[in-house]
Amino acid sequence: MEHGEPKERFSFELMEQDPAGARLGRIVTPRGKVDTPAFMPVGTKATVKAMTPEELESMGVEMILANTYHLYLRPGHGLIKDLGGLHRFMHWPRPILTDSGGFQVFSLAPLRKITEDGVSFRSHLDGSECYLSPERAVEVQEALGSDIIMPLDECPPSTADREYAKSSMELTLRWAKRSKESKTSLSQALFAIVQGGMYRELREESAIRSVEMGFDGYAIGGLSVGEEKELMYEMTSASTSKLPREKVRYLMGVGTPEDIIEASGMGVDIFDCVLPTRCARNGTLFTSRGKLVIKNSQYERDGAPVDEDCGCYSCRNYTRAYLRHLYMAGEILASRLNTIHNLYYYTSLMRRIRDSISQGGFAEFRKEFYALRS
Amino acid sequence: MEHGEPKERFSFELMEQDPAGARLGRIVTPRGKVDTPAFMPVGTKATVKAMTPEELESMGVEMILANTYHLYLRPGHGLIKDLGGLHRFMHWPRPILTDSGGFQVFSLAPLRKITEDGVSFRSHLDGSECYLSPERAVEVQEALGSDIIMPLDECPPSTADREYAKSSMELTLRWAKRSKESKTSLSQALFAIVQGGMYRELREESAIRSVEMGFDGYAIGGLSVGEEKELMYEMTSASTSKLPREKVRYLMGVGTPEDIIEASGMGVDIFDCVLPTRCARNGTLFTSRGKLVIKNSQYERDGAPVDEDCGCYSCRNYTRAYLRHLYMAGEILASRLNTIHNLYYYTSLMRRIRDSISQGGFAEFRKEFYALRS
Numbered sequence: 237m238e239h240g241e242p243k244e245r246f247s248f249e250l251m252e253q254d255p256a257g258a259r260l261g262r263i264v265t266p267r268g269k270v271d272t273p274a275f276m277p278v279g280t281k282a283t284v285k286a287m288t289p290e291e292l293e294s295m296g297v298e299m300i301l302a303n304t305y306h307l308y309l310r311p312g313h314g315l316i317k318d319l320g321g322l323h324r325f326m327h328w329p330r331p332i333l334t335d336s337g338g339f340q341v342f343s344l345a346p347l348r349k350i351t352e353d354g355v356s357f358r359s360h361l362d363g364s365e366c367y368l369s370p371e372r373a374v375e376v377q378e379a380l381g382s383d384i385i386m387p388l389d390e391c392p393p394s395t396a397d398r399e400y401a402k403s404s405m406e407l408t409l410r411w412a413k414r415s416k417e418s419k420t421s422l423s424q425a426l427f428a429i430v431q432g433g434m435y436r437e438l439r440e441e442s443a444i445r446s447v448e449m450g451f452d453g454y455a456i457g458g459l460s461v462g463e464e465k466e467l468m469y470e471m472t473s474a475s476t477s478k479l480p481r482e483k484v485r486y487l488m489g490v491g492t493p494e495d496i497i498e499a500s501g502m503g504v505d506i507f508d509c510v511l512p513t514r515c516a517r518n519g520t521l522f523t524s525r526g527k528l529v530i531k532n533s534q535y536e537r538d539g540a541p542v543d544e545d546c547g548c549y550s551c552r553n554y555t556r557a558y559l560r561h562l563y564m565a566g567e568i569l570a571s572r573l574n575t576i577h578n579l580y581y582y583t584s585l586m587r588r589i590r591d592s593i594s595q596g597g598f599a600e601f602r603k604e605f606y607a608l609r610s
Numbered sequence: 611m612e613h614g615e616p617k618e619r620f621s622f623e624l625m626e627q628d629p630a631g632a633r634l635g636r637i638v639t640p641r642g643k644v645d646t647p648a649f650m651p652v653g654t655k656a657t658v659k660a661m662t663p664e665e666l667e668s669m670g671v672e673m674i675l676a677n678t679y680h681l682y683l684r685p686g687h688g689l690i691k692d693l694g695g696l697h698r699f700m701h702w703p704r705p706i707l708t709d710s711g712g713f714q715v716f717s718l719a720p721l722r723k724i725t726e727d728g729v730s731f732r733s734h735l736d737g738s739e740c741y742l743s744p745e746r747a748v749e750v751q752e753a754l755g756s757d758i759i760m761p762l763d764e765c766p767p768s769t770a771d772r773e774y775a776k777s778s779m780e781l782t783l784r785w786a787k788r789s790k791e792s793k794t795s796l797s798q799a800l801f802a803i804v805q806g807g808m809y810r811e812l813r814e815e816s817a818i819r820s821v822e823m824g825f826d827g828y829a830i831g832g833l834s835v836g837e838e839k840e841l842m843y844e845m846t847s848a849s850t851s852k853l854p855r856e857k858v859r860y861l862m863g864v865g866t867p868e869d870i871i872e873a874s875g876m877g878v879d880i881f882d883c884v885l886p887t888r889c890a891r892n893g894t895l896f897t898s899r900g901k902l903v904i905k906n907s908q909y910e911r912d913g914a915p916v917d918e919d920c921g922c923y924s925c926r927n928y929t930r931a932y933l934r935h936l937y938m939a940g941e942i943l944a945s946r947l948n949t950i951h952n953l954y955y956y957t958s959l960m961r962r963i964r965d966s967i968s969q970g971g972f973a974e975f976r977k978e979f980y981a982l983r984s
Contacts, residue, residue: 281939310939325931564684
């Protein structure tokens, strides 16, 4: 794995579009390509929890997400820059997308205060005063050296009324403009984030006006924050309906295997979510027949692998009984083997989605996926 | 890695003896060979904490230790036997030595009561009543299927008076005899354990009388339990002085790199200790120049590897600054990378000890080892 200087610019090629709406594409970044639809494991604090970069690569992970908020607070973007940037720091030579910190400021940090200029907040670690503006968020991500930068946005709660959702969307648009103006790096891509709460027409307007400004790609933010599934799908669809075919689309923080299949069908290209890694550490495993809770006593003497149909390292070498034992004993290896399994499940799911699109059979794949679980 | 049925019997070949007393040897077991002096990482609960078997193999680990006491309590030796034995259960196809549970009963379990027949105690997990006799300890280890079985022994505290140390040694000898008589498996080796507290003549007597009974190898128990280093070395030397050249010698639960070098010089062949794995999880790293405490602020921006002279995965790919960040953030990867480093340090140390013996330069190696740290 090399950590050389980026050579290529960011690009996205749309290769196929399934009649059902799902898209097959390829992102090219200075750090390598990403076949889409793609899932990014979350590497919050410069590590995808319990995994080495080599393990992620061996599963076919092509891009990960890291959290600007967390790295800004600890160890600090200046330190990471001084040590050669985030890729070198964490020994991951492939593409990294960093979020802007907006979502974490609104979900984790106490005493936040939003003004036109930016947001002040206190660190959830030590209570110290911090400040992020659109310019500062770009500066931090330029220091980190991620391949895709997200602009600072405001994430309204799912219960926001129309007026708040509208003014918040306007603020996010003004911040997107400032982000674009402040960016200095040529090798890093900048996306915009579509907001607009749970209002279809605001989502459409946010998408249209973001596209008018012109970004390298478009994210859909502020979803999966407590709303009903149907509403989330409606807002996703409203957003993608006004996004240009030729630009990559990223649904932030979503989601379950079902969410990913549904949103892929609406033309979303990239996803991230803590679900596979967090569930793994809590002993919940994804299988072709649904979720399996490894601590359940029914697995105590079960000599079968987690999923007979799975080819991951954990399923090839260990029984449910052993994984249950490790989990009950609080062993670190439990988190490792469970995370390997769940990320392999997600990367395999994305591969099957891509294969089905390339063969014009996405609708059929979707039907079979649900049939196995009923 | 295969889990076939054992073919060969246990044997030990003494290949070289350094003028200083250190021995180069080879253990052959049904599950493969072990070059000695060797260090066994501790896999307490059927996993060497934070490691996969493949990682251990890649470092050159040839044998591990597992704890009968812990596996007896959870998940139970019957379960492990039903699932094909400990090797298959934990996916480690190479030799395993199991202790008898004696040390844990005396150090962990509350309300223990020793009689001539055995020891009753309460589980430290749930307080349930448990019982181990010499016969039961052998039966449990036969169910686990380990390659080397240790007999139940009594470990007196380092402060035991002569009378207690003597009667405890006598009990351990009677239990060793019963262990030998009760063993049914031909493919598993059985060692005896030399006890005798901190009394040279009791140590010698224990060794002599154990050897008279005849075992596949001899362990030195009841050391590194709080006594002074010099006393530990004296007791080790007293024990090895009465052990036969042609049988393998195992110093239980020892120790630091220095301890291992000193005891190797006294003709000890195998070692086990939680030190490298436990220290790793606490952020203490072994290097050619001594210990390094990774959380220290001096490493915050340190772009060097933990040890410039180390070839382990962690040192080849990560900086002290990154390892410090992972440790401060409580990341699982910290335990992984630190454990890889420390076990690599220990396996490299053993390799250097073996190389020096084979070249007749153990005394010189020992001198150089200490010179680097002063």
